[in-house]
Amino acid sequence: MDKKKQIIISIVLIIALFAGLWITERLVGTNSMLIVVLKKAVIYALLVASINLLQGFSGLFSLGEAGFMLLGAYTYAIFTIPEAVKGNVYQYYNGGLIHVNLPVWLALILGGLVAAFFAFLIGFVVLKLKSDYLAIATLGFAEILRAVFQWDALGGITNGSNILRSFPGFKSVLYPFVVVGLCMTAMMLLINSSYGRAYKAIRDDEIAAEAMGINLFKTKLQAFVISSFFAGIGGGLLAMYQLTVKASTFTSGLSDELLLIAVIGGIGSMTGSVIASFLYVAANEWWLRFLDQPAFIGTFQVPLLRSGFRKVVFSVIIMVIVLFYQQGLMGTREFSIVGIYEKLTGLKKKKKVKASGGGTEK
Amino acid sequence: MSESALRLDNITMQFGGVTAVDSFSMNVDKGEIVALIGPNGAGKTTAFNCITGVYTPTNGAVYLFDKKIVANHPKGKALKTYGGTSRDFEKDIIVQSPDKITKLGIARTFQNIRLFKNETVFDNVLVAKHMRAHQNVVTAMLRLNFREEERMRRETADLLHMQDLYQYKDEIADSLPYGLQRRLEIARALATDPKVLLLDEPAAGMNPNETAELSEFIRKIKDEYNLSILLIEHHMDFVNQIADRIYVLDFGKKIAEGTPDEINDNPAVIEAYLGVDDNA
Numbered sequence: 315m316d317k318k319k320q321i322i323i324s325i326v327l328i329i330a331l332f333a334g335l336w337i338t339e340r341l342v343g344t345n346s347m348l349i350v351v352l353k354k355a356v357i358y359a360l361l362v363a364s365i366n367l368l369q370g371f372s373g374l375f376s377l378g379e380a381g382f383m384l385l386g387a388y389t390y391a392i393f394t395i396p397e398a399v400k401g402n403v404y405q406y407y408n409g410g411l412i413h414v415n416l417p418v419w420l421a422l423i424l425g426g427l428v429a430a431f432f433a434f435l436i437g438f439v440v441l442k443l444k445s446d447y448l449a450i451a452t453l454g455f456a457e458i459l460r461a462v463f464q465w466d467a468l469g470g471i472t473n474g475s476n477i478l479r480s481f482p483g484f485k486s487v488l489y490p491f492v493v494v495g496l497c498m499t500a501m502m503l504l505i506n507s508s509y510g511r512a513y514k515a516i517r518d519d520e521i522a523a524e525a526m527g528i529n530l531f532k533t534k535l536q537a538f539v540i541s542s543f544f545a546g547i548g549g550g551l552l553a554m555y556q557l558t559v560k561a562s563t564f565t566s567g568l569s570d571e572l573l574l575i576a577v578i579g580g581i582g583s584m585t586g587s588v589i590a591s592f593l594y595v596a597a598n599e600w601w602l603r604f605l606d607q608p609a610f611i612g613t614f615q616v617p618l619l620r621s622g623f624r625k626v627v628f629s630v631i632i633m634v635i636v637l638f639y640q641q642g643l644m645g646t647r648e649f650s651i652v653g654i655y656e657k658l659t660g661l662k663k664k665k666k667v668k669a670s671g672g673g674t675e676k
Numbered sequence: 677m678s679e680s681a682l683r684l685d686n687i688t689m690q691f692g693g694v695t696a697v698d699s700f701s702m703n704v705d706k707g708e709i710v711a712l713i714g715p716n717g718a719g720k721t722t723a724f725n726c727i728t729g730v731y732t733p734t735n736g737a738v739y740l741f742d743k744k745i746v747a748n749h750p751k752g753k754a755l756k757t758y759g760g761t762s763r764d765f766e767k768d769i770i771v772q773s774p775d776k777i778t779k780l781g782i783a784r785t786f787q788n789i790r791l792f793k794n795e796t797v798f799d800n801v802l803v804a805k806h807m808r809a810h811q812n813v814v815t816a817m818l819r820l821n822f823r824e825e826e827r828m829r830r831e832t833a834d835l836l837h838m839q840d841l842y843q844y845k846d847e848i849a850d851s852l853p854y855g856l857q858r859r860l861e862i863a864r865a866l867a868t869d870p871k872v873l874l875l876d877e878p879a880a881g882m883n884p885n886e887t888a889e890l891s892e893f894i895r896k897i898k899d900e901y902n903l904s905i906l907l908i909e910h911h912m913d914f915v916n917q918i919a920d921r922i923y924v925l926d927f928g929k930k931i932a933e934g935t936p937d938e939i940n941d942n943p944a945v946i947e948a949y950l951g952v953d954d955n956a
């Protein structure tokens with residue numbers, strides 16, 4: 315199949331996806347479970363993909379995703395809370411210190427840049443050492459950040475241990491899909507570029523990569539900064555989704571959860587990350603909810619169904635997946651509609667070639 | 677007068693109490709094929725690692741076309757525990773990472789093949805083109821570097837054609853037979869546009885037929901790419917076939933140097949090495 319046809323198919327599919335989302339939102343309502351789950355899942359997809367970019371494609375292990383998300387979320391919130399309500403939000407801090415208001419998209423990008431900047435500082439110090447130190451440093455960074463952002467002395471900016479709120483959220487489910495779509499496209503383009511090949515070389519064999527003229531420090535730093543940029547954007551989107559931001563929620567548990575989804579999807583598969591994120595969020599927030607509610611058949615109470623049971627079932631499912639799909643759902647393969655289309659139409663094509671007796675170029 | 681391509685000046689490499697390479701000097705002239713031989717553990721691979729920046733030598737210097745590219749001398753504790761025979765200390769300190777050395781024009785292969793196992797033959801070679809490409813991460817992401825990308829791919833394809841590897845371009849490196857993996861590793865090294873090529877036991881695990889083919893192959897690429905070659909080898913047959921000159925290391929020290937004929941008749945070499953057994 316030629317490039318043009320591929321591009322046309324991709325564009326048609328993307329338009330169909332967005333049209334479908336738009337119609338669905340109209341039909342079921344913005345606050346329906348389906349739409350809420352889709353919003354959260356697509357944000358998780360970006361966060362998990364940013365972890366995968368680092369771990370799956372550069373072989374670097376970070377445990378601080380939550381820290382970079384925190385930076386993105388706070389940056390977004392601080393710069394988008396309308397002046398009119400600042401006094402209300404920062405009621406203990408005289409209406410706050412920052413009186414700059416940015417458009418939503420700019421605040422999101424700024425959040426990414428702040429996260430990237432801190433990643434640069436950490437990476438600059440740590441990436442000269444053995445790669446293992448990155449995990450420790452990022453974990454420590456995220457924990458310290460969480461404490462610092464609740465510190466009273468910074469209250470004029472962070473609102474101390476109080477929540478930030480009243481900033482704009484999503485008007486439509488399309489917004490997070492568009493932002494995440496752009497970010498994912500950028501990541502895929504990066505992975506399939508000369509730089510992506512350099513990342514993979516480092517992941518596969520550092521000594522050989524160096525012998526090929528690839529500077530380990532610079533290249534690792536670059537991958538880490540870019541990954542953190544997207545983590546920052548994801549954090550900003552999460553703030554938009556939740557409508558509140560609170561430092562104490564950006565725990566290492568959150569980083570672990572995202573890492574787990576990356577593993578389920580397949581370390582080294584971007585589409586795996588996306589698929590796993592949607593399944594994970596949908597199962598956790600929606601499909602398995604009924605397990606937490608006591609249910610009655612007539613007067614008979616169904617055993618086991620009570621608050622907390624969902625977590626048990628969910629953990630078992632994840633254990634089974636990790637045990638039976640050790641490479642994750644996708645391994646390192648990528649799912650592609652075009653590929654499936656080719657498979658489905660492959661038979662027809664072969665026949666055609668024979669009939670015309672021509673040698674079509676592969 | 678001939679021109680020196682690669683010169684080692686009084687290189688000593690010490691690991692704690694072990695002096696793996698001891699005050700070793702050698703020279704490869706432009707266009708020469710020089711062999712470095714010696715029993716297992718003699719320090720040959722360590723010498724390669726000192727040249728390529730994997731290790732920083734404890735003392736001594738490396739010159740590439742008479743330009744000093746690596747230099748060091750022991751200080752403090754390293755000076756007190758210095759175990760090298762020669763106490764002629766190098767003045768400068770020049771430390772470079774392996775990627776810088778590759779950029780300067782020294783490429784290498786590894787004793788235990790180090791391909792990017794799960795990538796295709798094509799991508800294994802293509803990676804080597806990254807370091808000299810004019811692009812940045814933004815132009816690459818937006819595909820504004822398409823001319824560079826095209827050039828890299830064309831050069832990779834050309835190289836694979838020249839090395840008779842093009843037919844395997846879509847194979848995963850790990851799935852190739854051993855001999856082809858060795859050749860792919862050499863092709864990948866050539867893709868970095870080297871002036872000097874270092875080969876660490878390229879004939880290891882090959883039968884006499886394959887060895888003969890390999891020596892022809894190495895001569896061919898030397899001429900095609902205008903290379904100077906330093907190779908480590910165990911097989912004396914192979915070394916005698918291919919080398920213009922030979923250096924012999926034993927316990928880190930140079931015990932002989934000369935043409936293949938001179939080396940084969942040298943009593944010290946026979947005692948240390950040749951006499952023992954051919955497959956050491």
Ligand SMILES: Nc1ncnc2c1ncn2[C@@H]1O[C@H](COP(=O)(O)OP(=O)(O)O)[C@@H](O)[C@H]1O
Binds near residue numbers: 696716719
């Ligand atoms: N990184 C290292 N740390 C400690 N000892 C080393 C290291 N690298 C090599 N050596 C020692 O240096 C000596 C020479 O090894 P090597 O250069 O690999 O020999 P060969 O001539 O077989 O290639 C050996 O005794 C080896 O144990």
Ligand SMILES: [Mg+2]
Binds near residue numbers: 720722787
């Ligand atoms: Mg060796």
